[in-house]
Amino acid sequence: MSEASIPRKRGPGRPRRLPVEEQRGLVLAAARQVFAARGVQGATIEGIARQAGLTRQAVYELFGDKHELFTHTVADTEELAYRTIAERGSGDPELDLKSWARKNYATMFAFVAEHPDALPVLQEAERTGDPAATRLRSRLAEVYTAASGERWAAFGIEPGRADTALVAMYFAMTEVLVTLSWPGEPPDPDALIDLLTEFTIGGVLRLYSHAPDVLDRLR
Numbered sequence: 236m237s238e239a240s241i242p243r244k245r246g247p248g249r250p251r252r253l254p255v256e257e258q259r260g261l262v263l264a265a266a267r268q269v270f271a272a273r274g275v276q277g278a279t280i281e282g283i284a285r286q287a288g289l290t291r292q293a294v295y296e297l298f299g300d301k302h303e304l305f306t307h308t309v310a311d312t313e314e315l316a317y318r319t320i321a322e323r324g325s326g327d328p329e330l331d332l333k334s335w336a337r338k339n340y341a342t343m344f345a346f347v348a349e350h351p352d353a354l355p356v357l358q359e360a361e362r363t364g365d366p367a368a369t370r371l372r373s374r375l376a377e378v379y380t381a382a383s384g385e386r387w388a389a390f391g392i393e394p395g396r397a398d399t400a401l402v403a404m405y406f407a408m409t410e411v412l413v414t415l416s417w418p419g420e421p422p423d424p425d426a427l428i429d430l431l432t433e434f435t436i437g438g439v440l441r442l443y444s445h446a447p448d449v450l451d452r453l454r
Contacts, residue, residue: 253289259297261289262293262297263311264287265286266286266287266304266308267311267312269282270305270352272355274359280301305360308356309356309357309360309367312356312367313371315350315353316353316357320342321375323346331389332390332436335383336383336432337429340431343409344413344427354413368410372403375406376406383402392439405431
C-alpha cells in the first residue's frame with residue numbers, strides 16, 4: 236500500500252472500525268517515521284501507535300513486539316524503494332548514456348525528497364545486522380546493469396561484471412550526497428546531480444582510455 240492510499244489517521248479507541256490492511260498501512264507508515272527519527276532503541280510501540288492513531292494493543296496484535304515490527308518496516312521500506320526507483324529508472328531507450336544516467340540520479344534525489352524516512356530506516360537496519368541497504372543496491376544493480384551495458388556499447392565498451400560493481404557504487408555515492416549535512420545553505424540538487432553524472436560517466440570513460448586493466452580485472 237502506498238502512502239498516498241493510506242487514509243487519514245484516526246484517534247485511538249476506534250481502530251477496530253478500520254480494515255486490518257488499513258491498520259497495517261497506518262502502522263508501517265508511522266513506524267517508518269519513528270524508527271527513522273529514534274532508531275530501534277529509542278522507538279516505542281506506544282509512540283508508533285500514537286503516530287498511527289491506533290491503540291498500543293492494536294499494534295501488538297498486528298505485528299507482535301517492537302523488533303518484529305521493525306523487521307516488517309524494513310521489508311516494506313525496501314520494497315517501496317525498489318519499486319519506486321526501479322520503475323522510474325528503467326526504460327527510456329531513447330536516452331543516451333549521459334542523459335539516462337542523469338535521470339537515474341535525479342530519481343534517487345526525488346525518492347529521498349518524497350520519502351525522507353526511507354534511507355534512515357534502511358541504514359538503521361544495516362546498523363542492527365540486516366543488510367537492507369546493501370540488498371537494495373544489489374537488486375537495483377540487476378535492473379540497471381543491462382540498460383547501462385547497452386549504452387556503454389555505443390562507446391565500444393563492454394563492461395562485463397564491472398558494470399554491476401559500478402552501478403552499486405553509483406547508488407552508494409548518491410545515498411551519501413542526498414543525505415549529506417551541508418554547512419549553511421545546501422547546494423542546488425541539480426548541481427549535485429550534474430556532478431554525479433559528469434564524475435561517474437566521465438570517470439569510467441577515462442578508465443577505459445587510460446587504465447583499462449583496472450576494470451578488465453573485474454570481468
